[in-house]
Amino acid sequence: MTAGLDTPDRRGRTGLDRHGRDLTGNPRVRVRDVEVLSCDWYVLRRTTFDYQHSDGHWSREQRETYDRGDGATILLHNAERRTVLLTRQFRLPAYVNGHPDGMLIEAAAGLLDGDAPEEAIRREAAEETGCVIGVPEPVFTVYMSPGSVTERLHFYAAPYDPVSATADEYGHGVAEEGEDIATVELPFDEALAMIRSGDIADAKTIMLLQWAALDGPYGHPGPPSSPVP
Structure with missing residues (x-):
């Protein structure tokens, strides 16, 4: 047996x-x-x-x-302040594969654990950042490493209230699962620069930040339409 x-x-x-x-x-x-x-x-x-x-x-x-099951991730943004709320936590696989200290800056994320993706990401946002969000905006669903990992990751975005953001304080996450997660509030332009410098090296976070710059809350407006003769 x-x-x-x-x-x-x-x-x-x-x-x-x-x-x-x-x-x-x-x-x-x-x-x-x-x-x-x-x-x-x-x-x-x-x-x-x-x-x-x-x-x-x-x-x-x-x-x-x-x-490992499917998951969900979310970009928390505040358009008025032009900021994003991310997390920082220790990731052993990154640490053993060359990351200097294993402390990665990431968008909040987690496994579905049997919940619908929208329900799961609302749960994860609350657990990892302390923020209670409304209805999240679906962005896309992708396979993150299709050569070996079955996981599909559901991407979302939602505005956050800065009053509920406790930046740079450890203690978020589920203690029983060994989570010790800090929140990091960053100006959006600084977050983009951290992709270029390598300070943000997490794929899902880079994808969400680039979406935000192209099509999301910080996207540039398209060219004006030509006048009709």
Whole structure:
């Protein structure tokens, strides 16, 4: 008997090796086998499949996928002050892969954990920044690392009240999960400059800041339309 397959793992899951076996959307892909390599918390699978190449021949392939569930992220902005509210927290994977101290400046984010994306991001914004937001604006939904990670990330934006922002104070986040999150309020132009300098190196945050500069609350108005003769 194997935890996560025949018996519940520590998160109560079974049948984790059946995920992805019945996909039929692409006739050039035939899934042959799914193995669970790890399900300590998230799920690492190895999938064996046949793939038909563009020239018509088939090959047997294997890929590992890391399933941590889908997530959501949000850019909190204040147009009147022309600021954004971000977070700073320690990220071990970045630290072990070259970041000087592992302390990344990021947009608030978190996993859906079974909630709808809009509900989840309202929860995460409150947990990580202390801000209670209204209805968030959907921006886009993307796969962040499609070569190995299954996660889809739902991007949102929403205005925040500066009265509720407690910048540079640690203590946000869920203590039981080891979170120790500071909020960082920045002028928007400074945040953009921090992308260029490398001080902001988190992909989701860069995407949201660039969206804000192009199409969002700090976007430049388009060229005036030509007068009708």
